[in-house]
Amino acid sequence: AQSVTQLGSHVSVSEGALVLLRCNYSSSVPPYLFWYVQYPNQGLQLLLKYTTGATLVKGINGFEAEFKKSETSFHLTKPSAHMSDAAEYFCAVSDSGYQKVTFGTGTKLQVIP
Amino acid sequence: DGGITQSPKYLFRKEGQNVTLSCEQNLNHDAMYWYRQDPGQGLRLIYYSQIVNDFQKGDIAEGYSVSREKKESFPLTVTSAQKNPTAFYLCASSTRQGGYTFGSGTRLTVV
Numbered sequence: 557a558q559s560v561t562q563l564g565s566h567v568s569v570s571e572g573a574l575v576l577l578r579c580n581y582s583s584s585v586p587p588y589l590f591w592y593v594q595y596p597n598q599g600l601q602l603l604l605k606y607t608t609g610a611t612l613v614k615g616i617n618g619f620e621a622e623f624k625k626s627e628t629s630f631h632l633t634k635p636s637a638h639m640s641d642a643a644e645y646f647c648a649v650s651d652s653g654y655q656k657v658t659f660g661t662g663t664k665l666q667v668i669p
Numbered sequence: 670d671g672g673i674t675q676s677p678k679y680l681f682r683k684e685g686q687n688v689t690l691s692c693e694q695n696l697n698h699d700a701m702y703w704y705r706q707d708p709g710q711g712l713r714l715i716y717y718s719q720i721v722n723d724f725q726k727g728d729i730a731e732g733y734s735v736s737r738e739k740k741e742s743f744p745l746t747v748t749s750a751q752k753n754p755t756a757f758y759l760c761a762s763s764t765r766q767g768g769y770t771f772g773s774g775t776r777l778t779v780v
Contacts (some may be wrong), residue, residue, distance in 0.1 A: 565709065599673075599759055599771030600712075628762060646711065656702065656727065657769065660710040 558583045558649050562660035570668050575619075575634040577663050579647030582628060589630040590648040590657065591621055600646060616621065617641070642667045671696045675760050675772035681749065681780045682754060690745045690775045692760035698701055699764065701743035705729060706757040706774075715758075747777065755779050 557566040563578040573609040581587055588607050593602040604615025617640075621632045630647060673694045675738025682688045700719045704712040714727030720738040737743055742743065743762075747754045757776050761769040 559738070592771075597757075597774070597776070599675075599702075599773045601771070602768045605768050608743075656714055656717050659704075659712040661709060 557659050558587065558651060560646050560647050560649050560658055560660035561616075562645075562663050563570075564663055566664045566666065567663065568666040568668055569637045571639055573638045574663065575632070575641065577632040577645050577665065579621075579630045579632065579660060580628050581630060581647070583647045583649055583651060585651050588650045589621075589623060591615065591630075591632050592620070592646045592648060592659075593617075594644045594646065594662075603632070603645075622639050637665075637667045639667050639669065641665060673760055673770055673772035674738065675758075675775050677775060678773070680775055680777045682777060683780060685749045687746055687748050690747070690758055690760075690777070692743045692745065692772060693741055694743075694762045694770075695741060696762055696770060697740070698762035698770070699740070701737070702761045702763070702769070703727075703733075703735065703743070703745045704759045706759055712759065713779055715745065724780060730742065 559582045561580045590605045590647050591603040594600045604613045606613045606623045614620045619634045644662045644664045646662050647656045650657040676691045702717040703715040706712050713729050715733050716735040718724035734746045755778050759774050760772040763769045
């Protein structure tokens with residue numbers, strides 16, 4: 557069975573500082589990995605995904621994530637936080653792109669002016 | 670523009686009442702999903718469907734029912750058997766390449 561662990565339910569950063577949101581996964585097969593963002597009372601929006609190939613994945617809004625198989629991690633980073641980045645972020649894993657996806661419990665990012 | 674439409678945005682249910690949440694997509698995606706979101710618990714899968722006229726139970730299907738008569742539509746019924754239905758419900762669709770497209774959600778409250 558696949559699972560996702562997001563370390564830290566709340567993360568605070570100063571505007572302009574590095575954003576680092578941690579995600580570790582478990583999967584019995586090579587995983588598909590995703591990061592989604594959710595603004596209040598809205599659906600989730602795909603930030604980026606890893607399927608195969610290059611382990612450093614670039615997404616929208618300046619975010620990127622690196623797949624590290626040896627560490628079973630897929631941490632999300634952004635060099636400089638912006639106020640508009642304040643939202644909840646979800647890491648997710650699936651055994652293939654077409655199969656049901658398992659989500660982490662989410663990390664709420666607060667950006668301090 | 671293509672996307673997923675969920676309606677209504679807010680829904681109030683009385684005790685013992687069945688309610689149906691609508692989900693329509695014009696993305697030509699084969700697979701559709703229903704998730705329930707509660708604070709601090711992430712998203713939990715209720716039902717999913719990969720082709721028309723076929724669907725499978727997810728992790729928390731008890732008290733819910735679905736149908737998939739058309740590729741574009743995947744309505745969710747919250748029955749009176751669901752004892753704690755107050756939550757935010759999200760519908761999603763996907764292609765074989767992966768990555769969900771989500772609707773904007775329906776917030777259901779029991780009154």
